[in-house]
Amino acid sequence: MLTVEKELILPPGATAPREARAFIAGRLVKQGHAAKVSDAKVITSELVTNAVRASDRLEIPCEIIVCLHDIYPGRPCIEVWDHSPEVPTYTGASDRYAEAGRGLAIVRGLALSVDWCLTSHGKCVWAVLK
Numbered sequence: 002m003l004t005v006e007k008e009l010i011l012p013p014g015a016t017a018p019r020e021a022r023a024f025i026a027g028r029l030v031k032q033g034h035a036a037k038v039s040d041a042k043v044i045t046s047e048l049v050t051n052a053v054r055a056s057d058r059l060e061i062p063c064e065i066i067v068c069l070h071d072i073y074p075g076r077p078c079i080e081v082w083d084h085s086p087e088v089p090t091y092t093g094a095s096d097r098y099a100e101a102g103r104g105l106a107i108v109r110g111l112a113l114s115v116d117w118c119l120t121s122h123g124k125c126v127w128a129v130l131k
């Protein structure tokens with residue numbers, strides 16, 4: 002059975018990552034996945050921060066939606082929706098001192114799988130938890 006938990010709708014501001022982390026952590030604990038909370042918080046932070054930055058670049062009012070699916074038993078999936086048509090790219094850090102370009106690599110390392118799809122209103126990026 003597909004369980005779609007209630008979604009969290011956020012303005013793309015500075016507090017969005019923190020609110021999203023708390024939301025995902027609460028849902029995971031409720032579903033009996035407390036052991037996955039630590040990795041899920043890091044993944045949520047990275048995906049939501051990327052969505053906030055992409056939303057900023059749009060310069061129009063928009064929102065970010067965060068939700069947790071439990072499609073495969075024991076494999077919850079974090080979804081982050083934003084309105085930007087830009088897509089994630091695994092740029093990687095340009096050098097060892099670079100301050101950006103590591104987020105998706107961290108997510109890829111922590112998650113079972115990471116992917117995205119474009120929608121008529123932007124896109125969704127998701128990560129399936131190990």
Ligand SMILES: Nc1ncnc2c1ncn2[C@@H]1O[C@H](COP(=O)(O)OP(=O)(O)OP(=O)(O)O)[C@@H](O)[C@H]1O
Nearest residue numbers: 051052055087088089090092101102103104105106
């Ligand atoms: N939700 C998104 N919408 C649009 N572009 C995205 C999104 N997520 C990632 N990207 C693109 O993919 C690039 C790489 O993302 P990644 O998280 O790996 O690094 P970063 O955000 O640039 O830096 P860091 O996460 O290390 O602070 C981003 O710079 C951005 O161009």
Ligand SMILES: [Mg+2]
Nearest residue numbers: 047051104105
């Ligand atoms: Mg990032």
